[in-house]
Amino acid sequence: AQSVTQLGSHVSVSEGALVLLRCNYSSSVPPYLFWYVQYPNQGLQLLLKYTSAATLVKGINGFEAEFKKSETSFHLTKPSAHMSDAAEYFCAVTTYSSASKIIFGSGTRLSIRP
């Protein structure tokens, strides 16, 4: 069975600062990993996904994530935070054999200070 852990339920950064949201996964087989973003009062939308191709994945709005098998991590980064990045971010994992099911992390709320 797979699982995902997001470290930090709330992260606050200054506008223009680096954004780093942490995600660690557990899976006995090669995982497929996702980051979703949820803006206030909206559903989730996909930021980026890792599906065993390049380990550095670029997504929308300047976000990227790097798959590190040795560290079982898939941290989300953005070089310079904007006020519009304030939202909740979810890491998720699935595998080829369990493609109908996806496990989400508990979420990290990102706040941006002016």
Added chain:
Amino acid sequence: EAQVTQNPRYLITVTGKKLTVTCSQNMNHEYMSWYRQDPGLGLRQIYYSMNVEVTDKGDVPEGYKVSRKEKRNFPLILESPSPNQTSLYFCASSLRRHVADTQYFGPGTRLTVL
């Protein structure tokens, strides 16, 4: 416009009164799924459907029913709601039942059971 719609968006009901939350997608997607979102727990999968007349349990199916009689619709039924089903519910769909497919989420239904 390609979208997933849910109705109602907000619902307050009482214990034991049967209710249905509708979900519809206009993208001809095969796969549909229901999730509940609770603070600190992220999203948990309730039921999913890989195609018409094909449904299966997710991680938290107790107290819920679903049906998939048409490809576009995937209603969630609570036959005897209880207060522990107070939550934010999301419907999602993807083109195929494939691990790499992006899920598209509806706007959510906030349910309160008194």
